[in-house]
Amino acid sequence: xxxxxxxxxxxxxxxxLKVTQQRLRILNTILQTSRAHFNAEDLMEMVxxxxxxxxxxxxxxxxxxxxxxxxxxxxxxLRDQVSHYEKTSAEEHHDHMICNLCGRIIxxxxxxxxxxxxxxxxxxxxxxxxxxxxxxxxxxxxxxKQGKSRA
Amino acid sequence: xxxxxxxxxxxxxxxxLKVTQQRLRILNTILQTSRAHFNAEDLMEMVxxxxxxxxxxxxxxxxxxxxxxxxxxxxxxLRDQVSHYEKTSAEEHHDHMICNLCGRIIxxxxxxxxxxxxxxxxxxxxxxxxxxxxxxxxxxxxxxKQGKSRA
DNA sequence: CTGACTGCAAAATGTTTGCAGATTC
DNA sequence: GAATCTGCAAACATTTTGCAGTCAG
Numbered sequence: 001x002x003x004x005x006x007x008x009x010x011x012x013x014x015x016x017l018k019v020t021q022q023r024l025r026i027l028n029t030i031l032q033t034s035r036a037h038f039n040a041e042d043l044m045e046m047v048x049x050x051x052x053x054x055x056x057x058x059x060x061x062x063x064x065x066x067x068x069x070x071x072x073x074x075x076x077x078l079r080d081q082v083s084h085y086e087k088t089s090a091e092e093h094h095d096h097m098i099c100n101l102c103g104r105i106i107x108x109x110x111x112x113x114x115x116x117x118x119x120x121x122x123x124x125x126x127x128x129x130x131x132x133x134x135x136x137x138x139x140x141x142x143x144x145k146q147g148k149s150r151a
Numbered sequence: 152x153x154x155x156x157x158x159x160x161x162x163x164x165x166x167x168l169k170v171t172q173q174r175l176r177i178l179n180t181i182l183q184t185s186r187a188h189f190n191a192e193d194l195m196e197m198v199x200x201x202x203x204x205x206x207x208x209x210x211x212x213x214x215x216x217x218x219x220x221x222x223x224x225x226x227x228x229l230r231d232q233v234s235h236y237e238k239t240s241a242e243e244h245h246d247h248m249i250c251n252l253c254g255r256i257i258x259x260x261x262x263x264x265x266x267x268x269x270x271x272x273x274x275x276x277x278x279x280x281x282x283x284x285x286x287x288x289x290x291x292x293x294x295x296k297q298g299k300s301r302a
Numbered sequence: 303c304t305g306a307c308t309g310c311a312a313a314a315t316g317t318t319t320g321c322a323g324a325t326t327c
Numbered sequence: 328g329a330a331t332c333t334g335c336a337a338a339c340a341t342t343t344t345g346c347a348g349t350c351a352g
Contacts, residue, residue: 016305016306017306017307018305018306018307018350018351018352019351019352020306020307020308020350020351021350022307022308023307039341040341040342041341054309055308055309056308056309056310057309057310057342058308058309058310058342058343058344059307059308059309061341061342061343062307062308062343077228081232081234081316081317081340081341082340082341083232083341083342097272097275097277097279099277100280106275106277108271108274108275110267110271112267113264113267113268113271116261116263116264116267117264117284117286120259120261120264120286121248121286121288123259124248124257124259124290124291125290125291125294126248126250126257126286126288126289126290126291127288127289127294128248128286128287128288129251129287129288129289130286130287130288131284131285131286131287132283132284132285132287133268133282133283133284133285134282134283134284135268135271135272135277135279135281135282136279136280136281136282136283137272137277137278137279137280137281138277138278138280139275139276139277140275140276140277143276143278167330167331168331168332169325169326169327169330169331169332170326170327171325171326171331171332171333172325173332173333174332190316191316191317192316205334206333206334207333207334207335208317208334208335209317209318209319209333209334209335210332210333210334212316212317212318213318213332213333232315232316232341232342233315233316234316234317
């Protein structure tokens with residue numbers, strides 16, 4: 001199992017692309033952050049927060065695409081009009097519950113769910129490569145709040 | 152069980168909103184089309200294809216939001232940056248498999264899947280209101296084509 | 303050295319909004 | 328008649344692109 005860093009460099013070499021300072025800075029920022037989800041703007045801030053030379057918005061967008069292509073990030077469409085990215089380098093795949101009131105994202109994963117999905121795909125002759133499951137609703141905290149403040 | 156038309160009119164009245172010609176034209180266009188998915192631009196074209204007075208882009212967007220709010224449509228994020236809408240007036244909820252090669256959308260539904268999701272939500276104290284499951288991969292037809300043309 | 307990359311600013315895309323006049327209730 | 332709508336054009340937010348200069352291999 002190679003490190004994310006090695007994987008990225010390999011990917012770039014394979015495609016005849018260059019290993020630049022900006023690309024490495026972006027990758028390192030992503031590897032170092034504890035955040036599981038972020039969008040392009042968030043990443044811009046994180047990259048440029050750590051002092052050093054700026055990385056431009058264009059480079060951030062272009063690098064996000066590379067990282068998505070090589071599988072180190074997964075592009076998700078959590079909210080309207082803004083692409084979010086999720087680190088895949090971490091553990092296994094997980095899905096999301098998104099609170100319609102506070103926006104909180106609860107991650108969960110279930111082998112049972114994966115297995116069922118595989119079964120459904122087989123029934124359709126479909127070869128799954130990835131999936132996104134977003135359940136929207138009300139989280140525990142908001143439900144409690146709502147119960148209290150009900151007029 | 153009231154018709155979609157009645158449901159929409161009721162919804163508007165309840166909210167103190169007006170039943171305008173444009174809103175009805177948009178609803179009728181959606182009810183008449185055989186398409187299950189479309190985006191705002193598609194809808195613009197469909198509405199204005201049938202001759203008659205034009206309906207503006209703003210009205211289409213504003214009405215899409217109303218139809219989503221009252222549950223006659225469901226907003227989905229199938230592709231980057233473009234909101235898609237799906238008729239819910241039809242039968243029950245269903246999910247999607249999306250082919251990464253030809254873009255084909257296969258609809259499916261599974262009671263087993265819904266039940267499992269409910270169980271997972273209960274475990275998190277989460278009250279589900281809606282969900283979106285997109286499985287991406289290769290459809291049967293493309294898999295067959297790939298097998299043949301493999302170099 | 304050459305081709306790929308960066309940063310910038312400009313363009314493109316999809317959606318929202320302010321406003322004046324029209325329409326519904 | 329009052330409040331809500333419409334259509335327009337302008338504003339917006341996010342992402343993409345063309346280009347001139349820079350850098351990696």
